[in-house]
């Protein structure tokens with residue numbers, strides 16, 4: 001079904017001020033998200049924070065159902081977190097590793113994840129190994145299959161990396177992980193809100209995501225999914241008396257759901273905003289969102305490819321809505337500044353956020369333009385024009 005772009009843009013206050021092509025950083029919140037948050041903050045100011053939460057308790061509780069619906073999970077498999085990294089860390093650090101255990105990951109792995117692998121490797125003697133890429137630059141499932149042996153303890157990959165449009169074959173990895181009974185952790189940061197996500201179809205055991213990126217929720221939100229069977233066996237690396245019931249002076253009992261990974265105090269206005277963002281995305285349709293955002297990204301790649309001195313870096317056969325590029329004689333921050341002077345938001349991606357990939361491909365700091373479905377062809381043309389005028 002075609003999207004009602006006029007309505008969607010009318011519901012996006014930010015488009016009146018900027019051409020926003022930084023949806024991989026943080027998208028523009030639609031009006032229903034903003035209004036939901038403001039209404040809750042107002043109630044907190046009027047009647048008190050605890051009282052406002054009590055008043056909204058049913059809606060706050062149903063956020064778990066909303067996240068579950070978004071990714072095809074059950075509500076007891078969901079924890080709400082302040083960002084994607086905390087979600088990822090809570091699950092990763094709950095896994096136990098011994099000397100010689102193998103952690104298999106991708107070349108385009110996100111920096112926050114990789115430093116955690118390094119820390120765990122240093123502490124435990126586990127080893128980190130990179131799954132080779134295929135000719136298109138995506139993780140090669142055949143190569144992964146060949147790496148499997150009894151010492152592989154975890155397959156942990158990034159679905160869409162932070163530095164480009166590459167989409168790794170998450171479901172094929174899921175089939176391999178399942179066939180060998182290996183835990184599978186999926187960083188879905190740049191995928192959630194950009195395309196349909198179904199944890200059953202993917203076959204991952206753990207998934208982490210933020211609210212603020214393509215999902216268009218508020219900053220300071222995220223969530224964790226852990227498959228029930230695994231979750232019930234995992235002891236969170238840190239607990240409080242909400243995630244674990246203090247049952248007797250010398251004993252606690254972990255909650256029987258993924259909220260064992262949470263702590264007590266939370267930003268309920270933001271959580272409600274996350275719930276509103278999920279409803280908003282589901283009402284539009286994730287398949288429609290994916291089609292349009294990818295088409296805009298592809299249009300941008302075509303226009304940029306015609307500009308002398310522009311180099312595109314996106315890998316994979318069918319790249320998603322993250323376009324990374326460089327412009328000869330202008331560093332990425334100068335391009336970003338120039339775009340901002342023309343009212344256009346883009347971001348940059350530095351080598352340290354994907355160090356292995358940046359080293360292997362000798363990447364400079366890249367300009368990252370990430371359109372979303374509410375952008376227009378004119379937005380895309382405006383960025384291409386801006387880049388062209390850099391000379």
Ligand SMILES: Cc1ncc(COP(=O)(O)O)c(C=O)c1O
Pocket residue numbers: 024083084085086110112158160161162187189190209210222
């Ligand atoms: C691929 C990827 N993983 C993880 C993260 C971290 O997410 P957060 O900043 O919500 O912790 C990002 C953020 O840009 C990302 O792009």
